[in-house]
Amino acid sequence: MTDAPVSALTLPAMTDFLLRRRSTKIKNLSAPGPDAAQMAAILKAAARVPDHGKMVPWRFIVMTGEARARAGEMLRAAFLTEDPDAAPAKLDLESERFLRAPAVVAVVSSIKEGKTPEWEQILSAGAACFNLCLAANSMGFASTWLTEWYAYNPAFAKAMGLEGKERFAGFIYLGTATENPEERERPEMEKVVRYL
Ligand SMILES: Cc1cc2nc3c(=O)[nH]c(=O)nc-3n(C[C@H](O)[C@H](O)[C@H](O)COP(=O)(O)O)c2cc1C
Numbered sequence: 476m477t478d479a480p481v482s483a484l485t486l487p488a489m490t491d492f493l494l495r496r497r498s499t500k501i502k503n504l505s506a507p508g509p510d511a512a513q514m515a516a517i518l519k520a521a522a523r524v525p526d527h528g529k530m531v532p533w534r535f536i537v538m539t540g541e542a543r544a545r546a547g548e549m550l551r552a553a554f555l556t557e558d559p560d561a562a563p564a565k566l567d568l569e570s571e572r573f574l575r576a577p578a579v580v581a582v583v584s585s586i587k588e589g590k591t592p593e594w595e596q597i598l599s600a601g602a603a604c605f606n607l608c609l610a611a612n613s614m615g616f617a618s619t620w621l622t623e624w625y626a627y628n629p630a631f632a633k634a635m636g637l638e639g640k641e642r643f644a645g646f647i648y649l650g651t652a653t654e655n656p657e658e659r660e661r662p663e664m665e666k667v668v669r670y671l
Contacts, residue, residue, distance in 0.1 A: 492612070497656040499617035501575050504650030508539065508577025513614055517649075520610035521582070524602035530589055532596035533603045533644065536581040536635060543573035546635070553631035557624060572623070576648035580607060583637060584644040593640075600644040607647050617652035620645045 509517055518535055526532065538546050551570035554561055561569075573579045584600035586593050608618040625631045626643040637643070 489613075496609075496612065497659065498608075498619040499650075499652045499654075499656050501619055501621070501648055503652055503654045503656070504576040504617055504619065504648055505653050506577045506650065508650050509611060509614065509616055513616075514539070514578065517607060517610040517614070518580070521580075521603045521607035524599055524606050526599045527595045528589055528591040530587040530591050530596055530599070532584060532586055532591075533600040534583045534585050535603075535607075536583065538573055538579045538581070539577065543579060544570075546573050546579075547571060549631055549634040550625055553625060553628045553634065556630045557628060572625070573646075576619075576650040578649040580647045580649070581635065582607065582644040582647060584642045586640045597644075604645045604647060611647075611649050615651075616649050619648050621648060622646065 514537060518537070521535065522531075522533075547570040550572055551566045554566055554569040558565075582600060582604045584597055586596045604620050608620060611618045622643065622645055626646065632641070632643065
């Protein structure tokens with residue numbers, strides 16, 4: 476650890492990491508996940524994102540251990556609002572979604588009343604999702620940011636305690652990679668960058 480001013484830190488390993496970073500497929504996430512102290516540090520980093528006007532327009536719901544199965548029962552009930560005729564086997568499958576990784580963090584976009592435009596508050600929640608991934612990655616954990624159907628299901632949002640304009644920005648699945656992710660095609664930079 477260095478106490479150099481953060482504005483003057485050079486971290487070539489971080490640059491290299493950012494240029495090669497990848498999400499890990501959910502089927503390749505296994506135990507161990509972060510322990511309590513590691514999770515606290517990951518969440519602290521997730522909360523340290525650009526936030527115009529200090530609105531704190533996000534919050535985190537952490538699911539580890541048995542809590543994942545409890546939240547899974549909420550998924551089971553919510554899925555019936557998507558498909559009232561769902562077969563029991565399908566409902567079982569849906570209820571196991573959060574068991575696919577040792578830790579899952581729901582990042583909730585929580586827009587506050589104030590001068591900061593809602594758009595900017597939503598962008599800050601996205602930044603929180605990604606900082607959460609990066610912090611976990613910096614400790615050697617693999618991550619993937621998913622939404623899937625339940626991020627948009629009102630019954631699930633209610634069961635998880637979301638209120639008013641709150642929405643899920645994502646579910647960050649954390650664990651240890653069983654396989655190194657393959658490279659993914661990236662945009663041609665000249666198509667997305669313009670120098671004025
Ligand atoms: C808001 C958001 C929601 C996402 N939801 C899903 C999802 O539900 N399912 C999925 O396969 N990928 C989803 N992704 C994409 C993955 O998180 C990941 O970015 C993608 O697989 C590319 O991998 P990379 O992060 O290695 O570039 C989502 C990404 C974002 C930003």
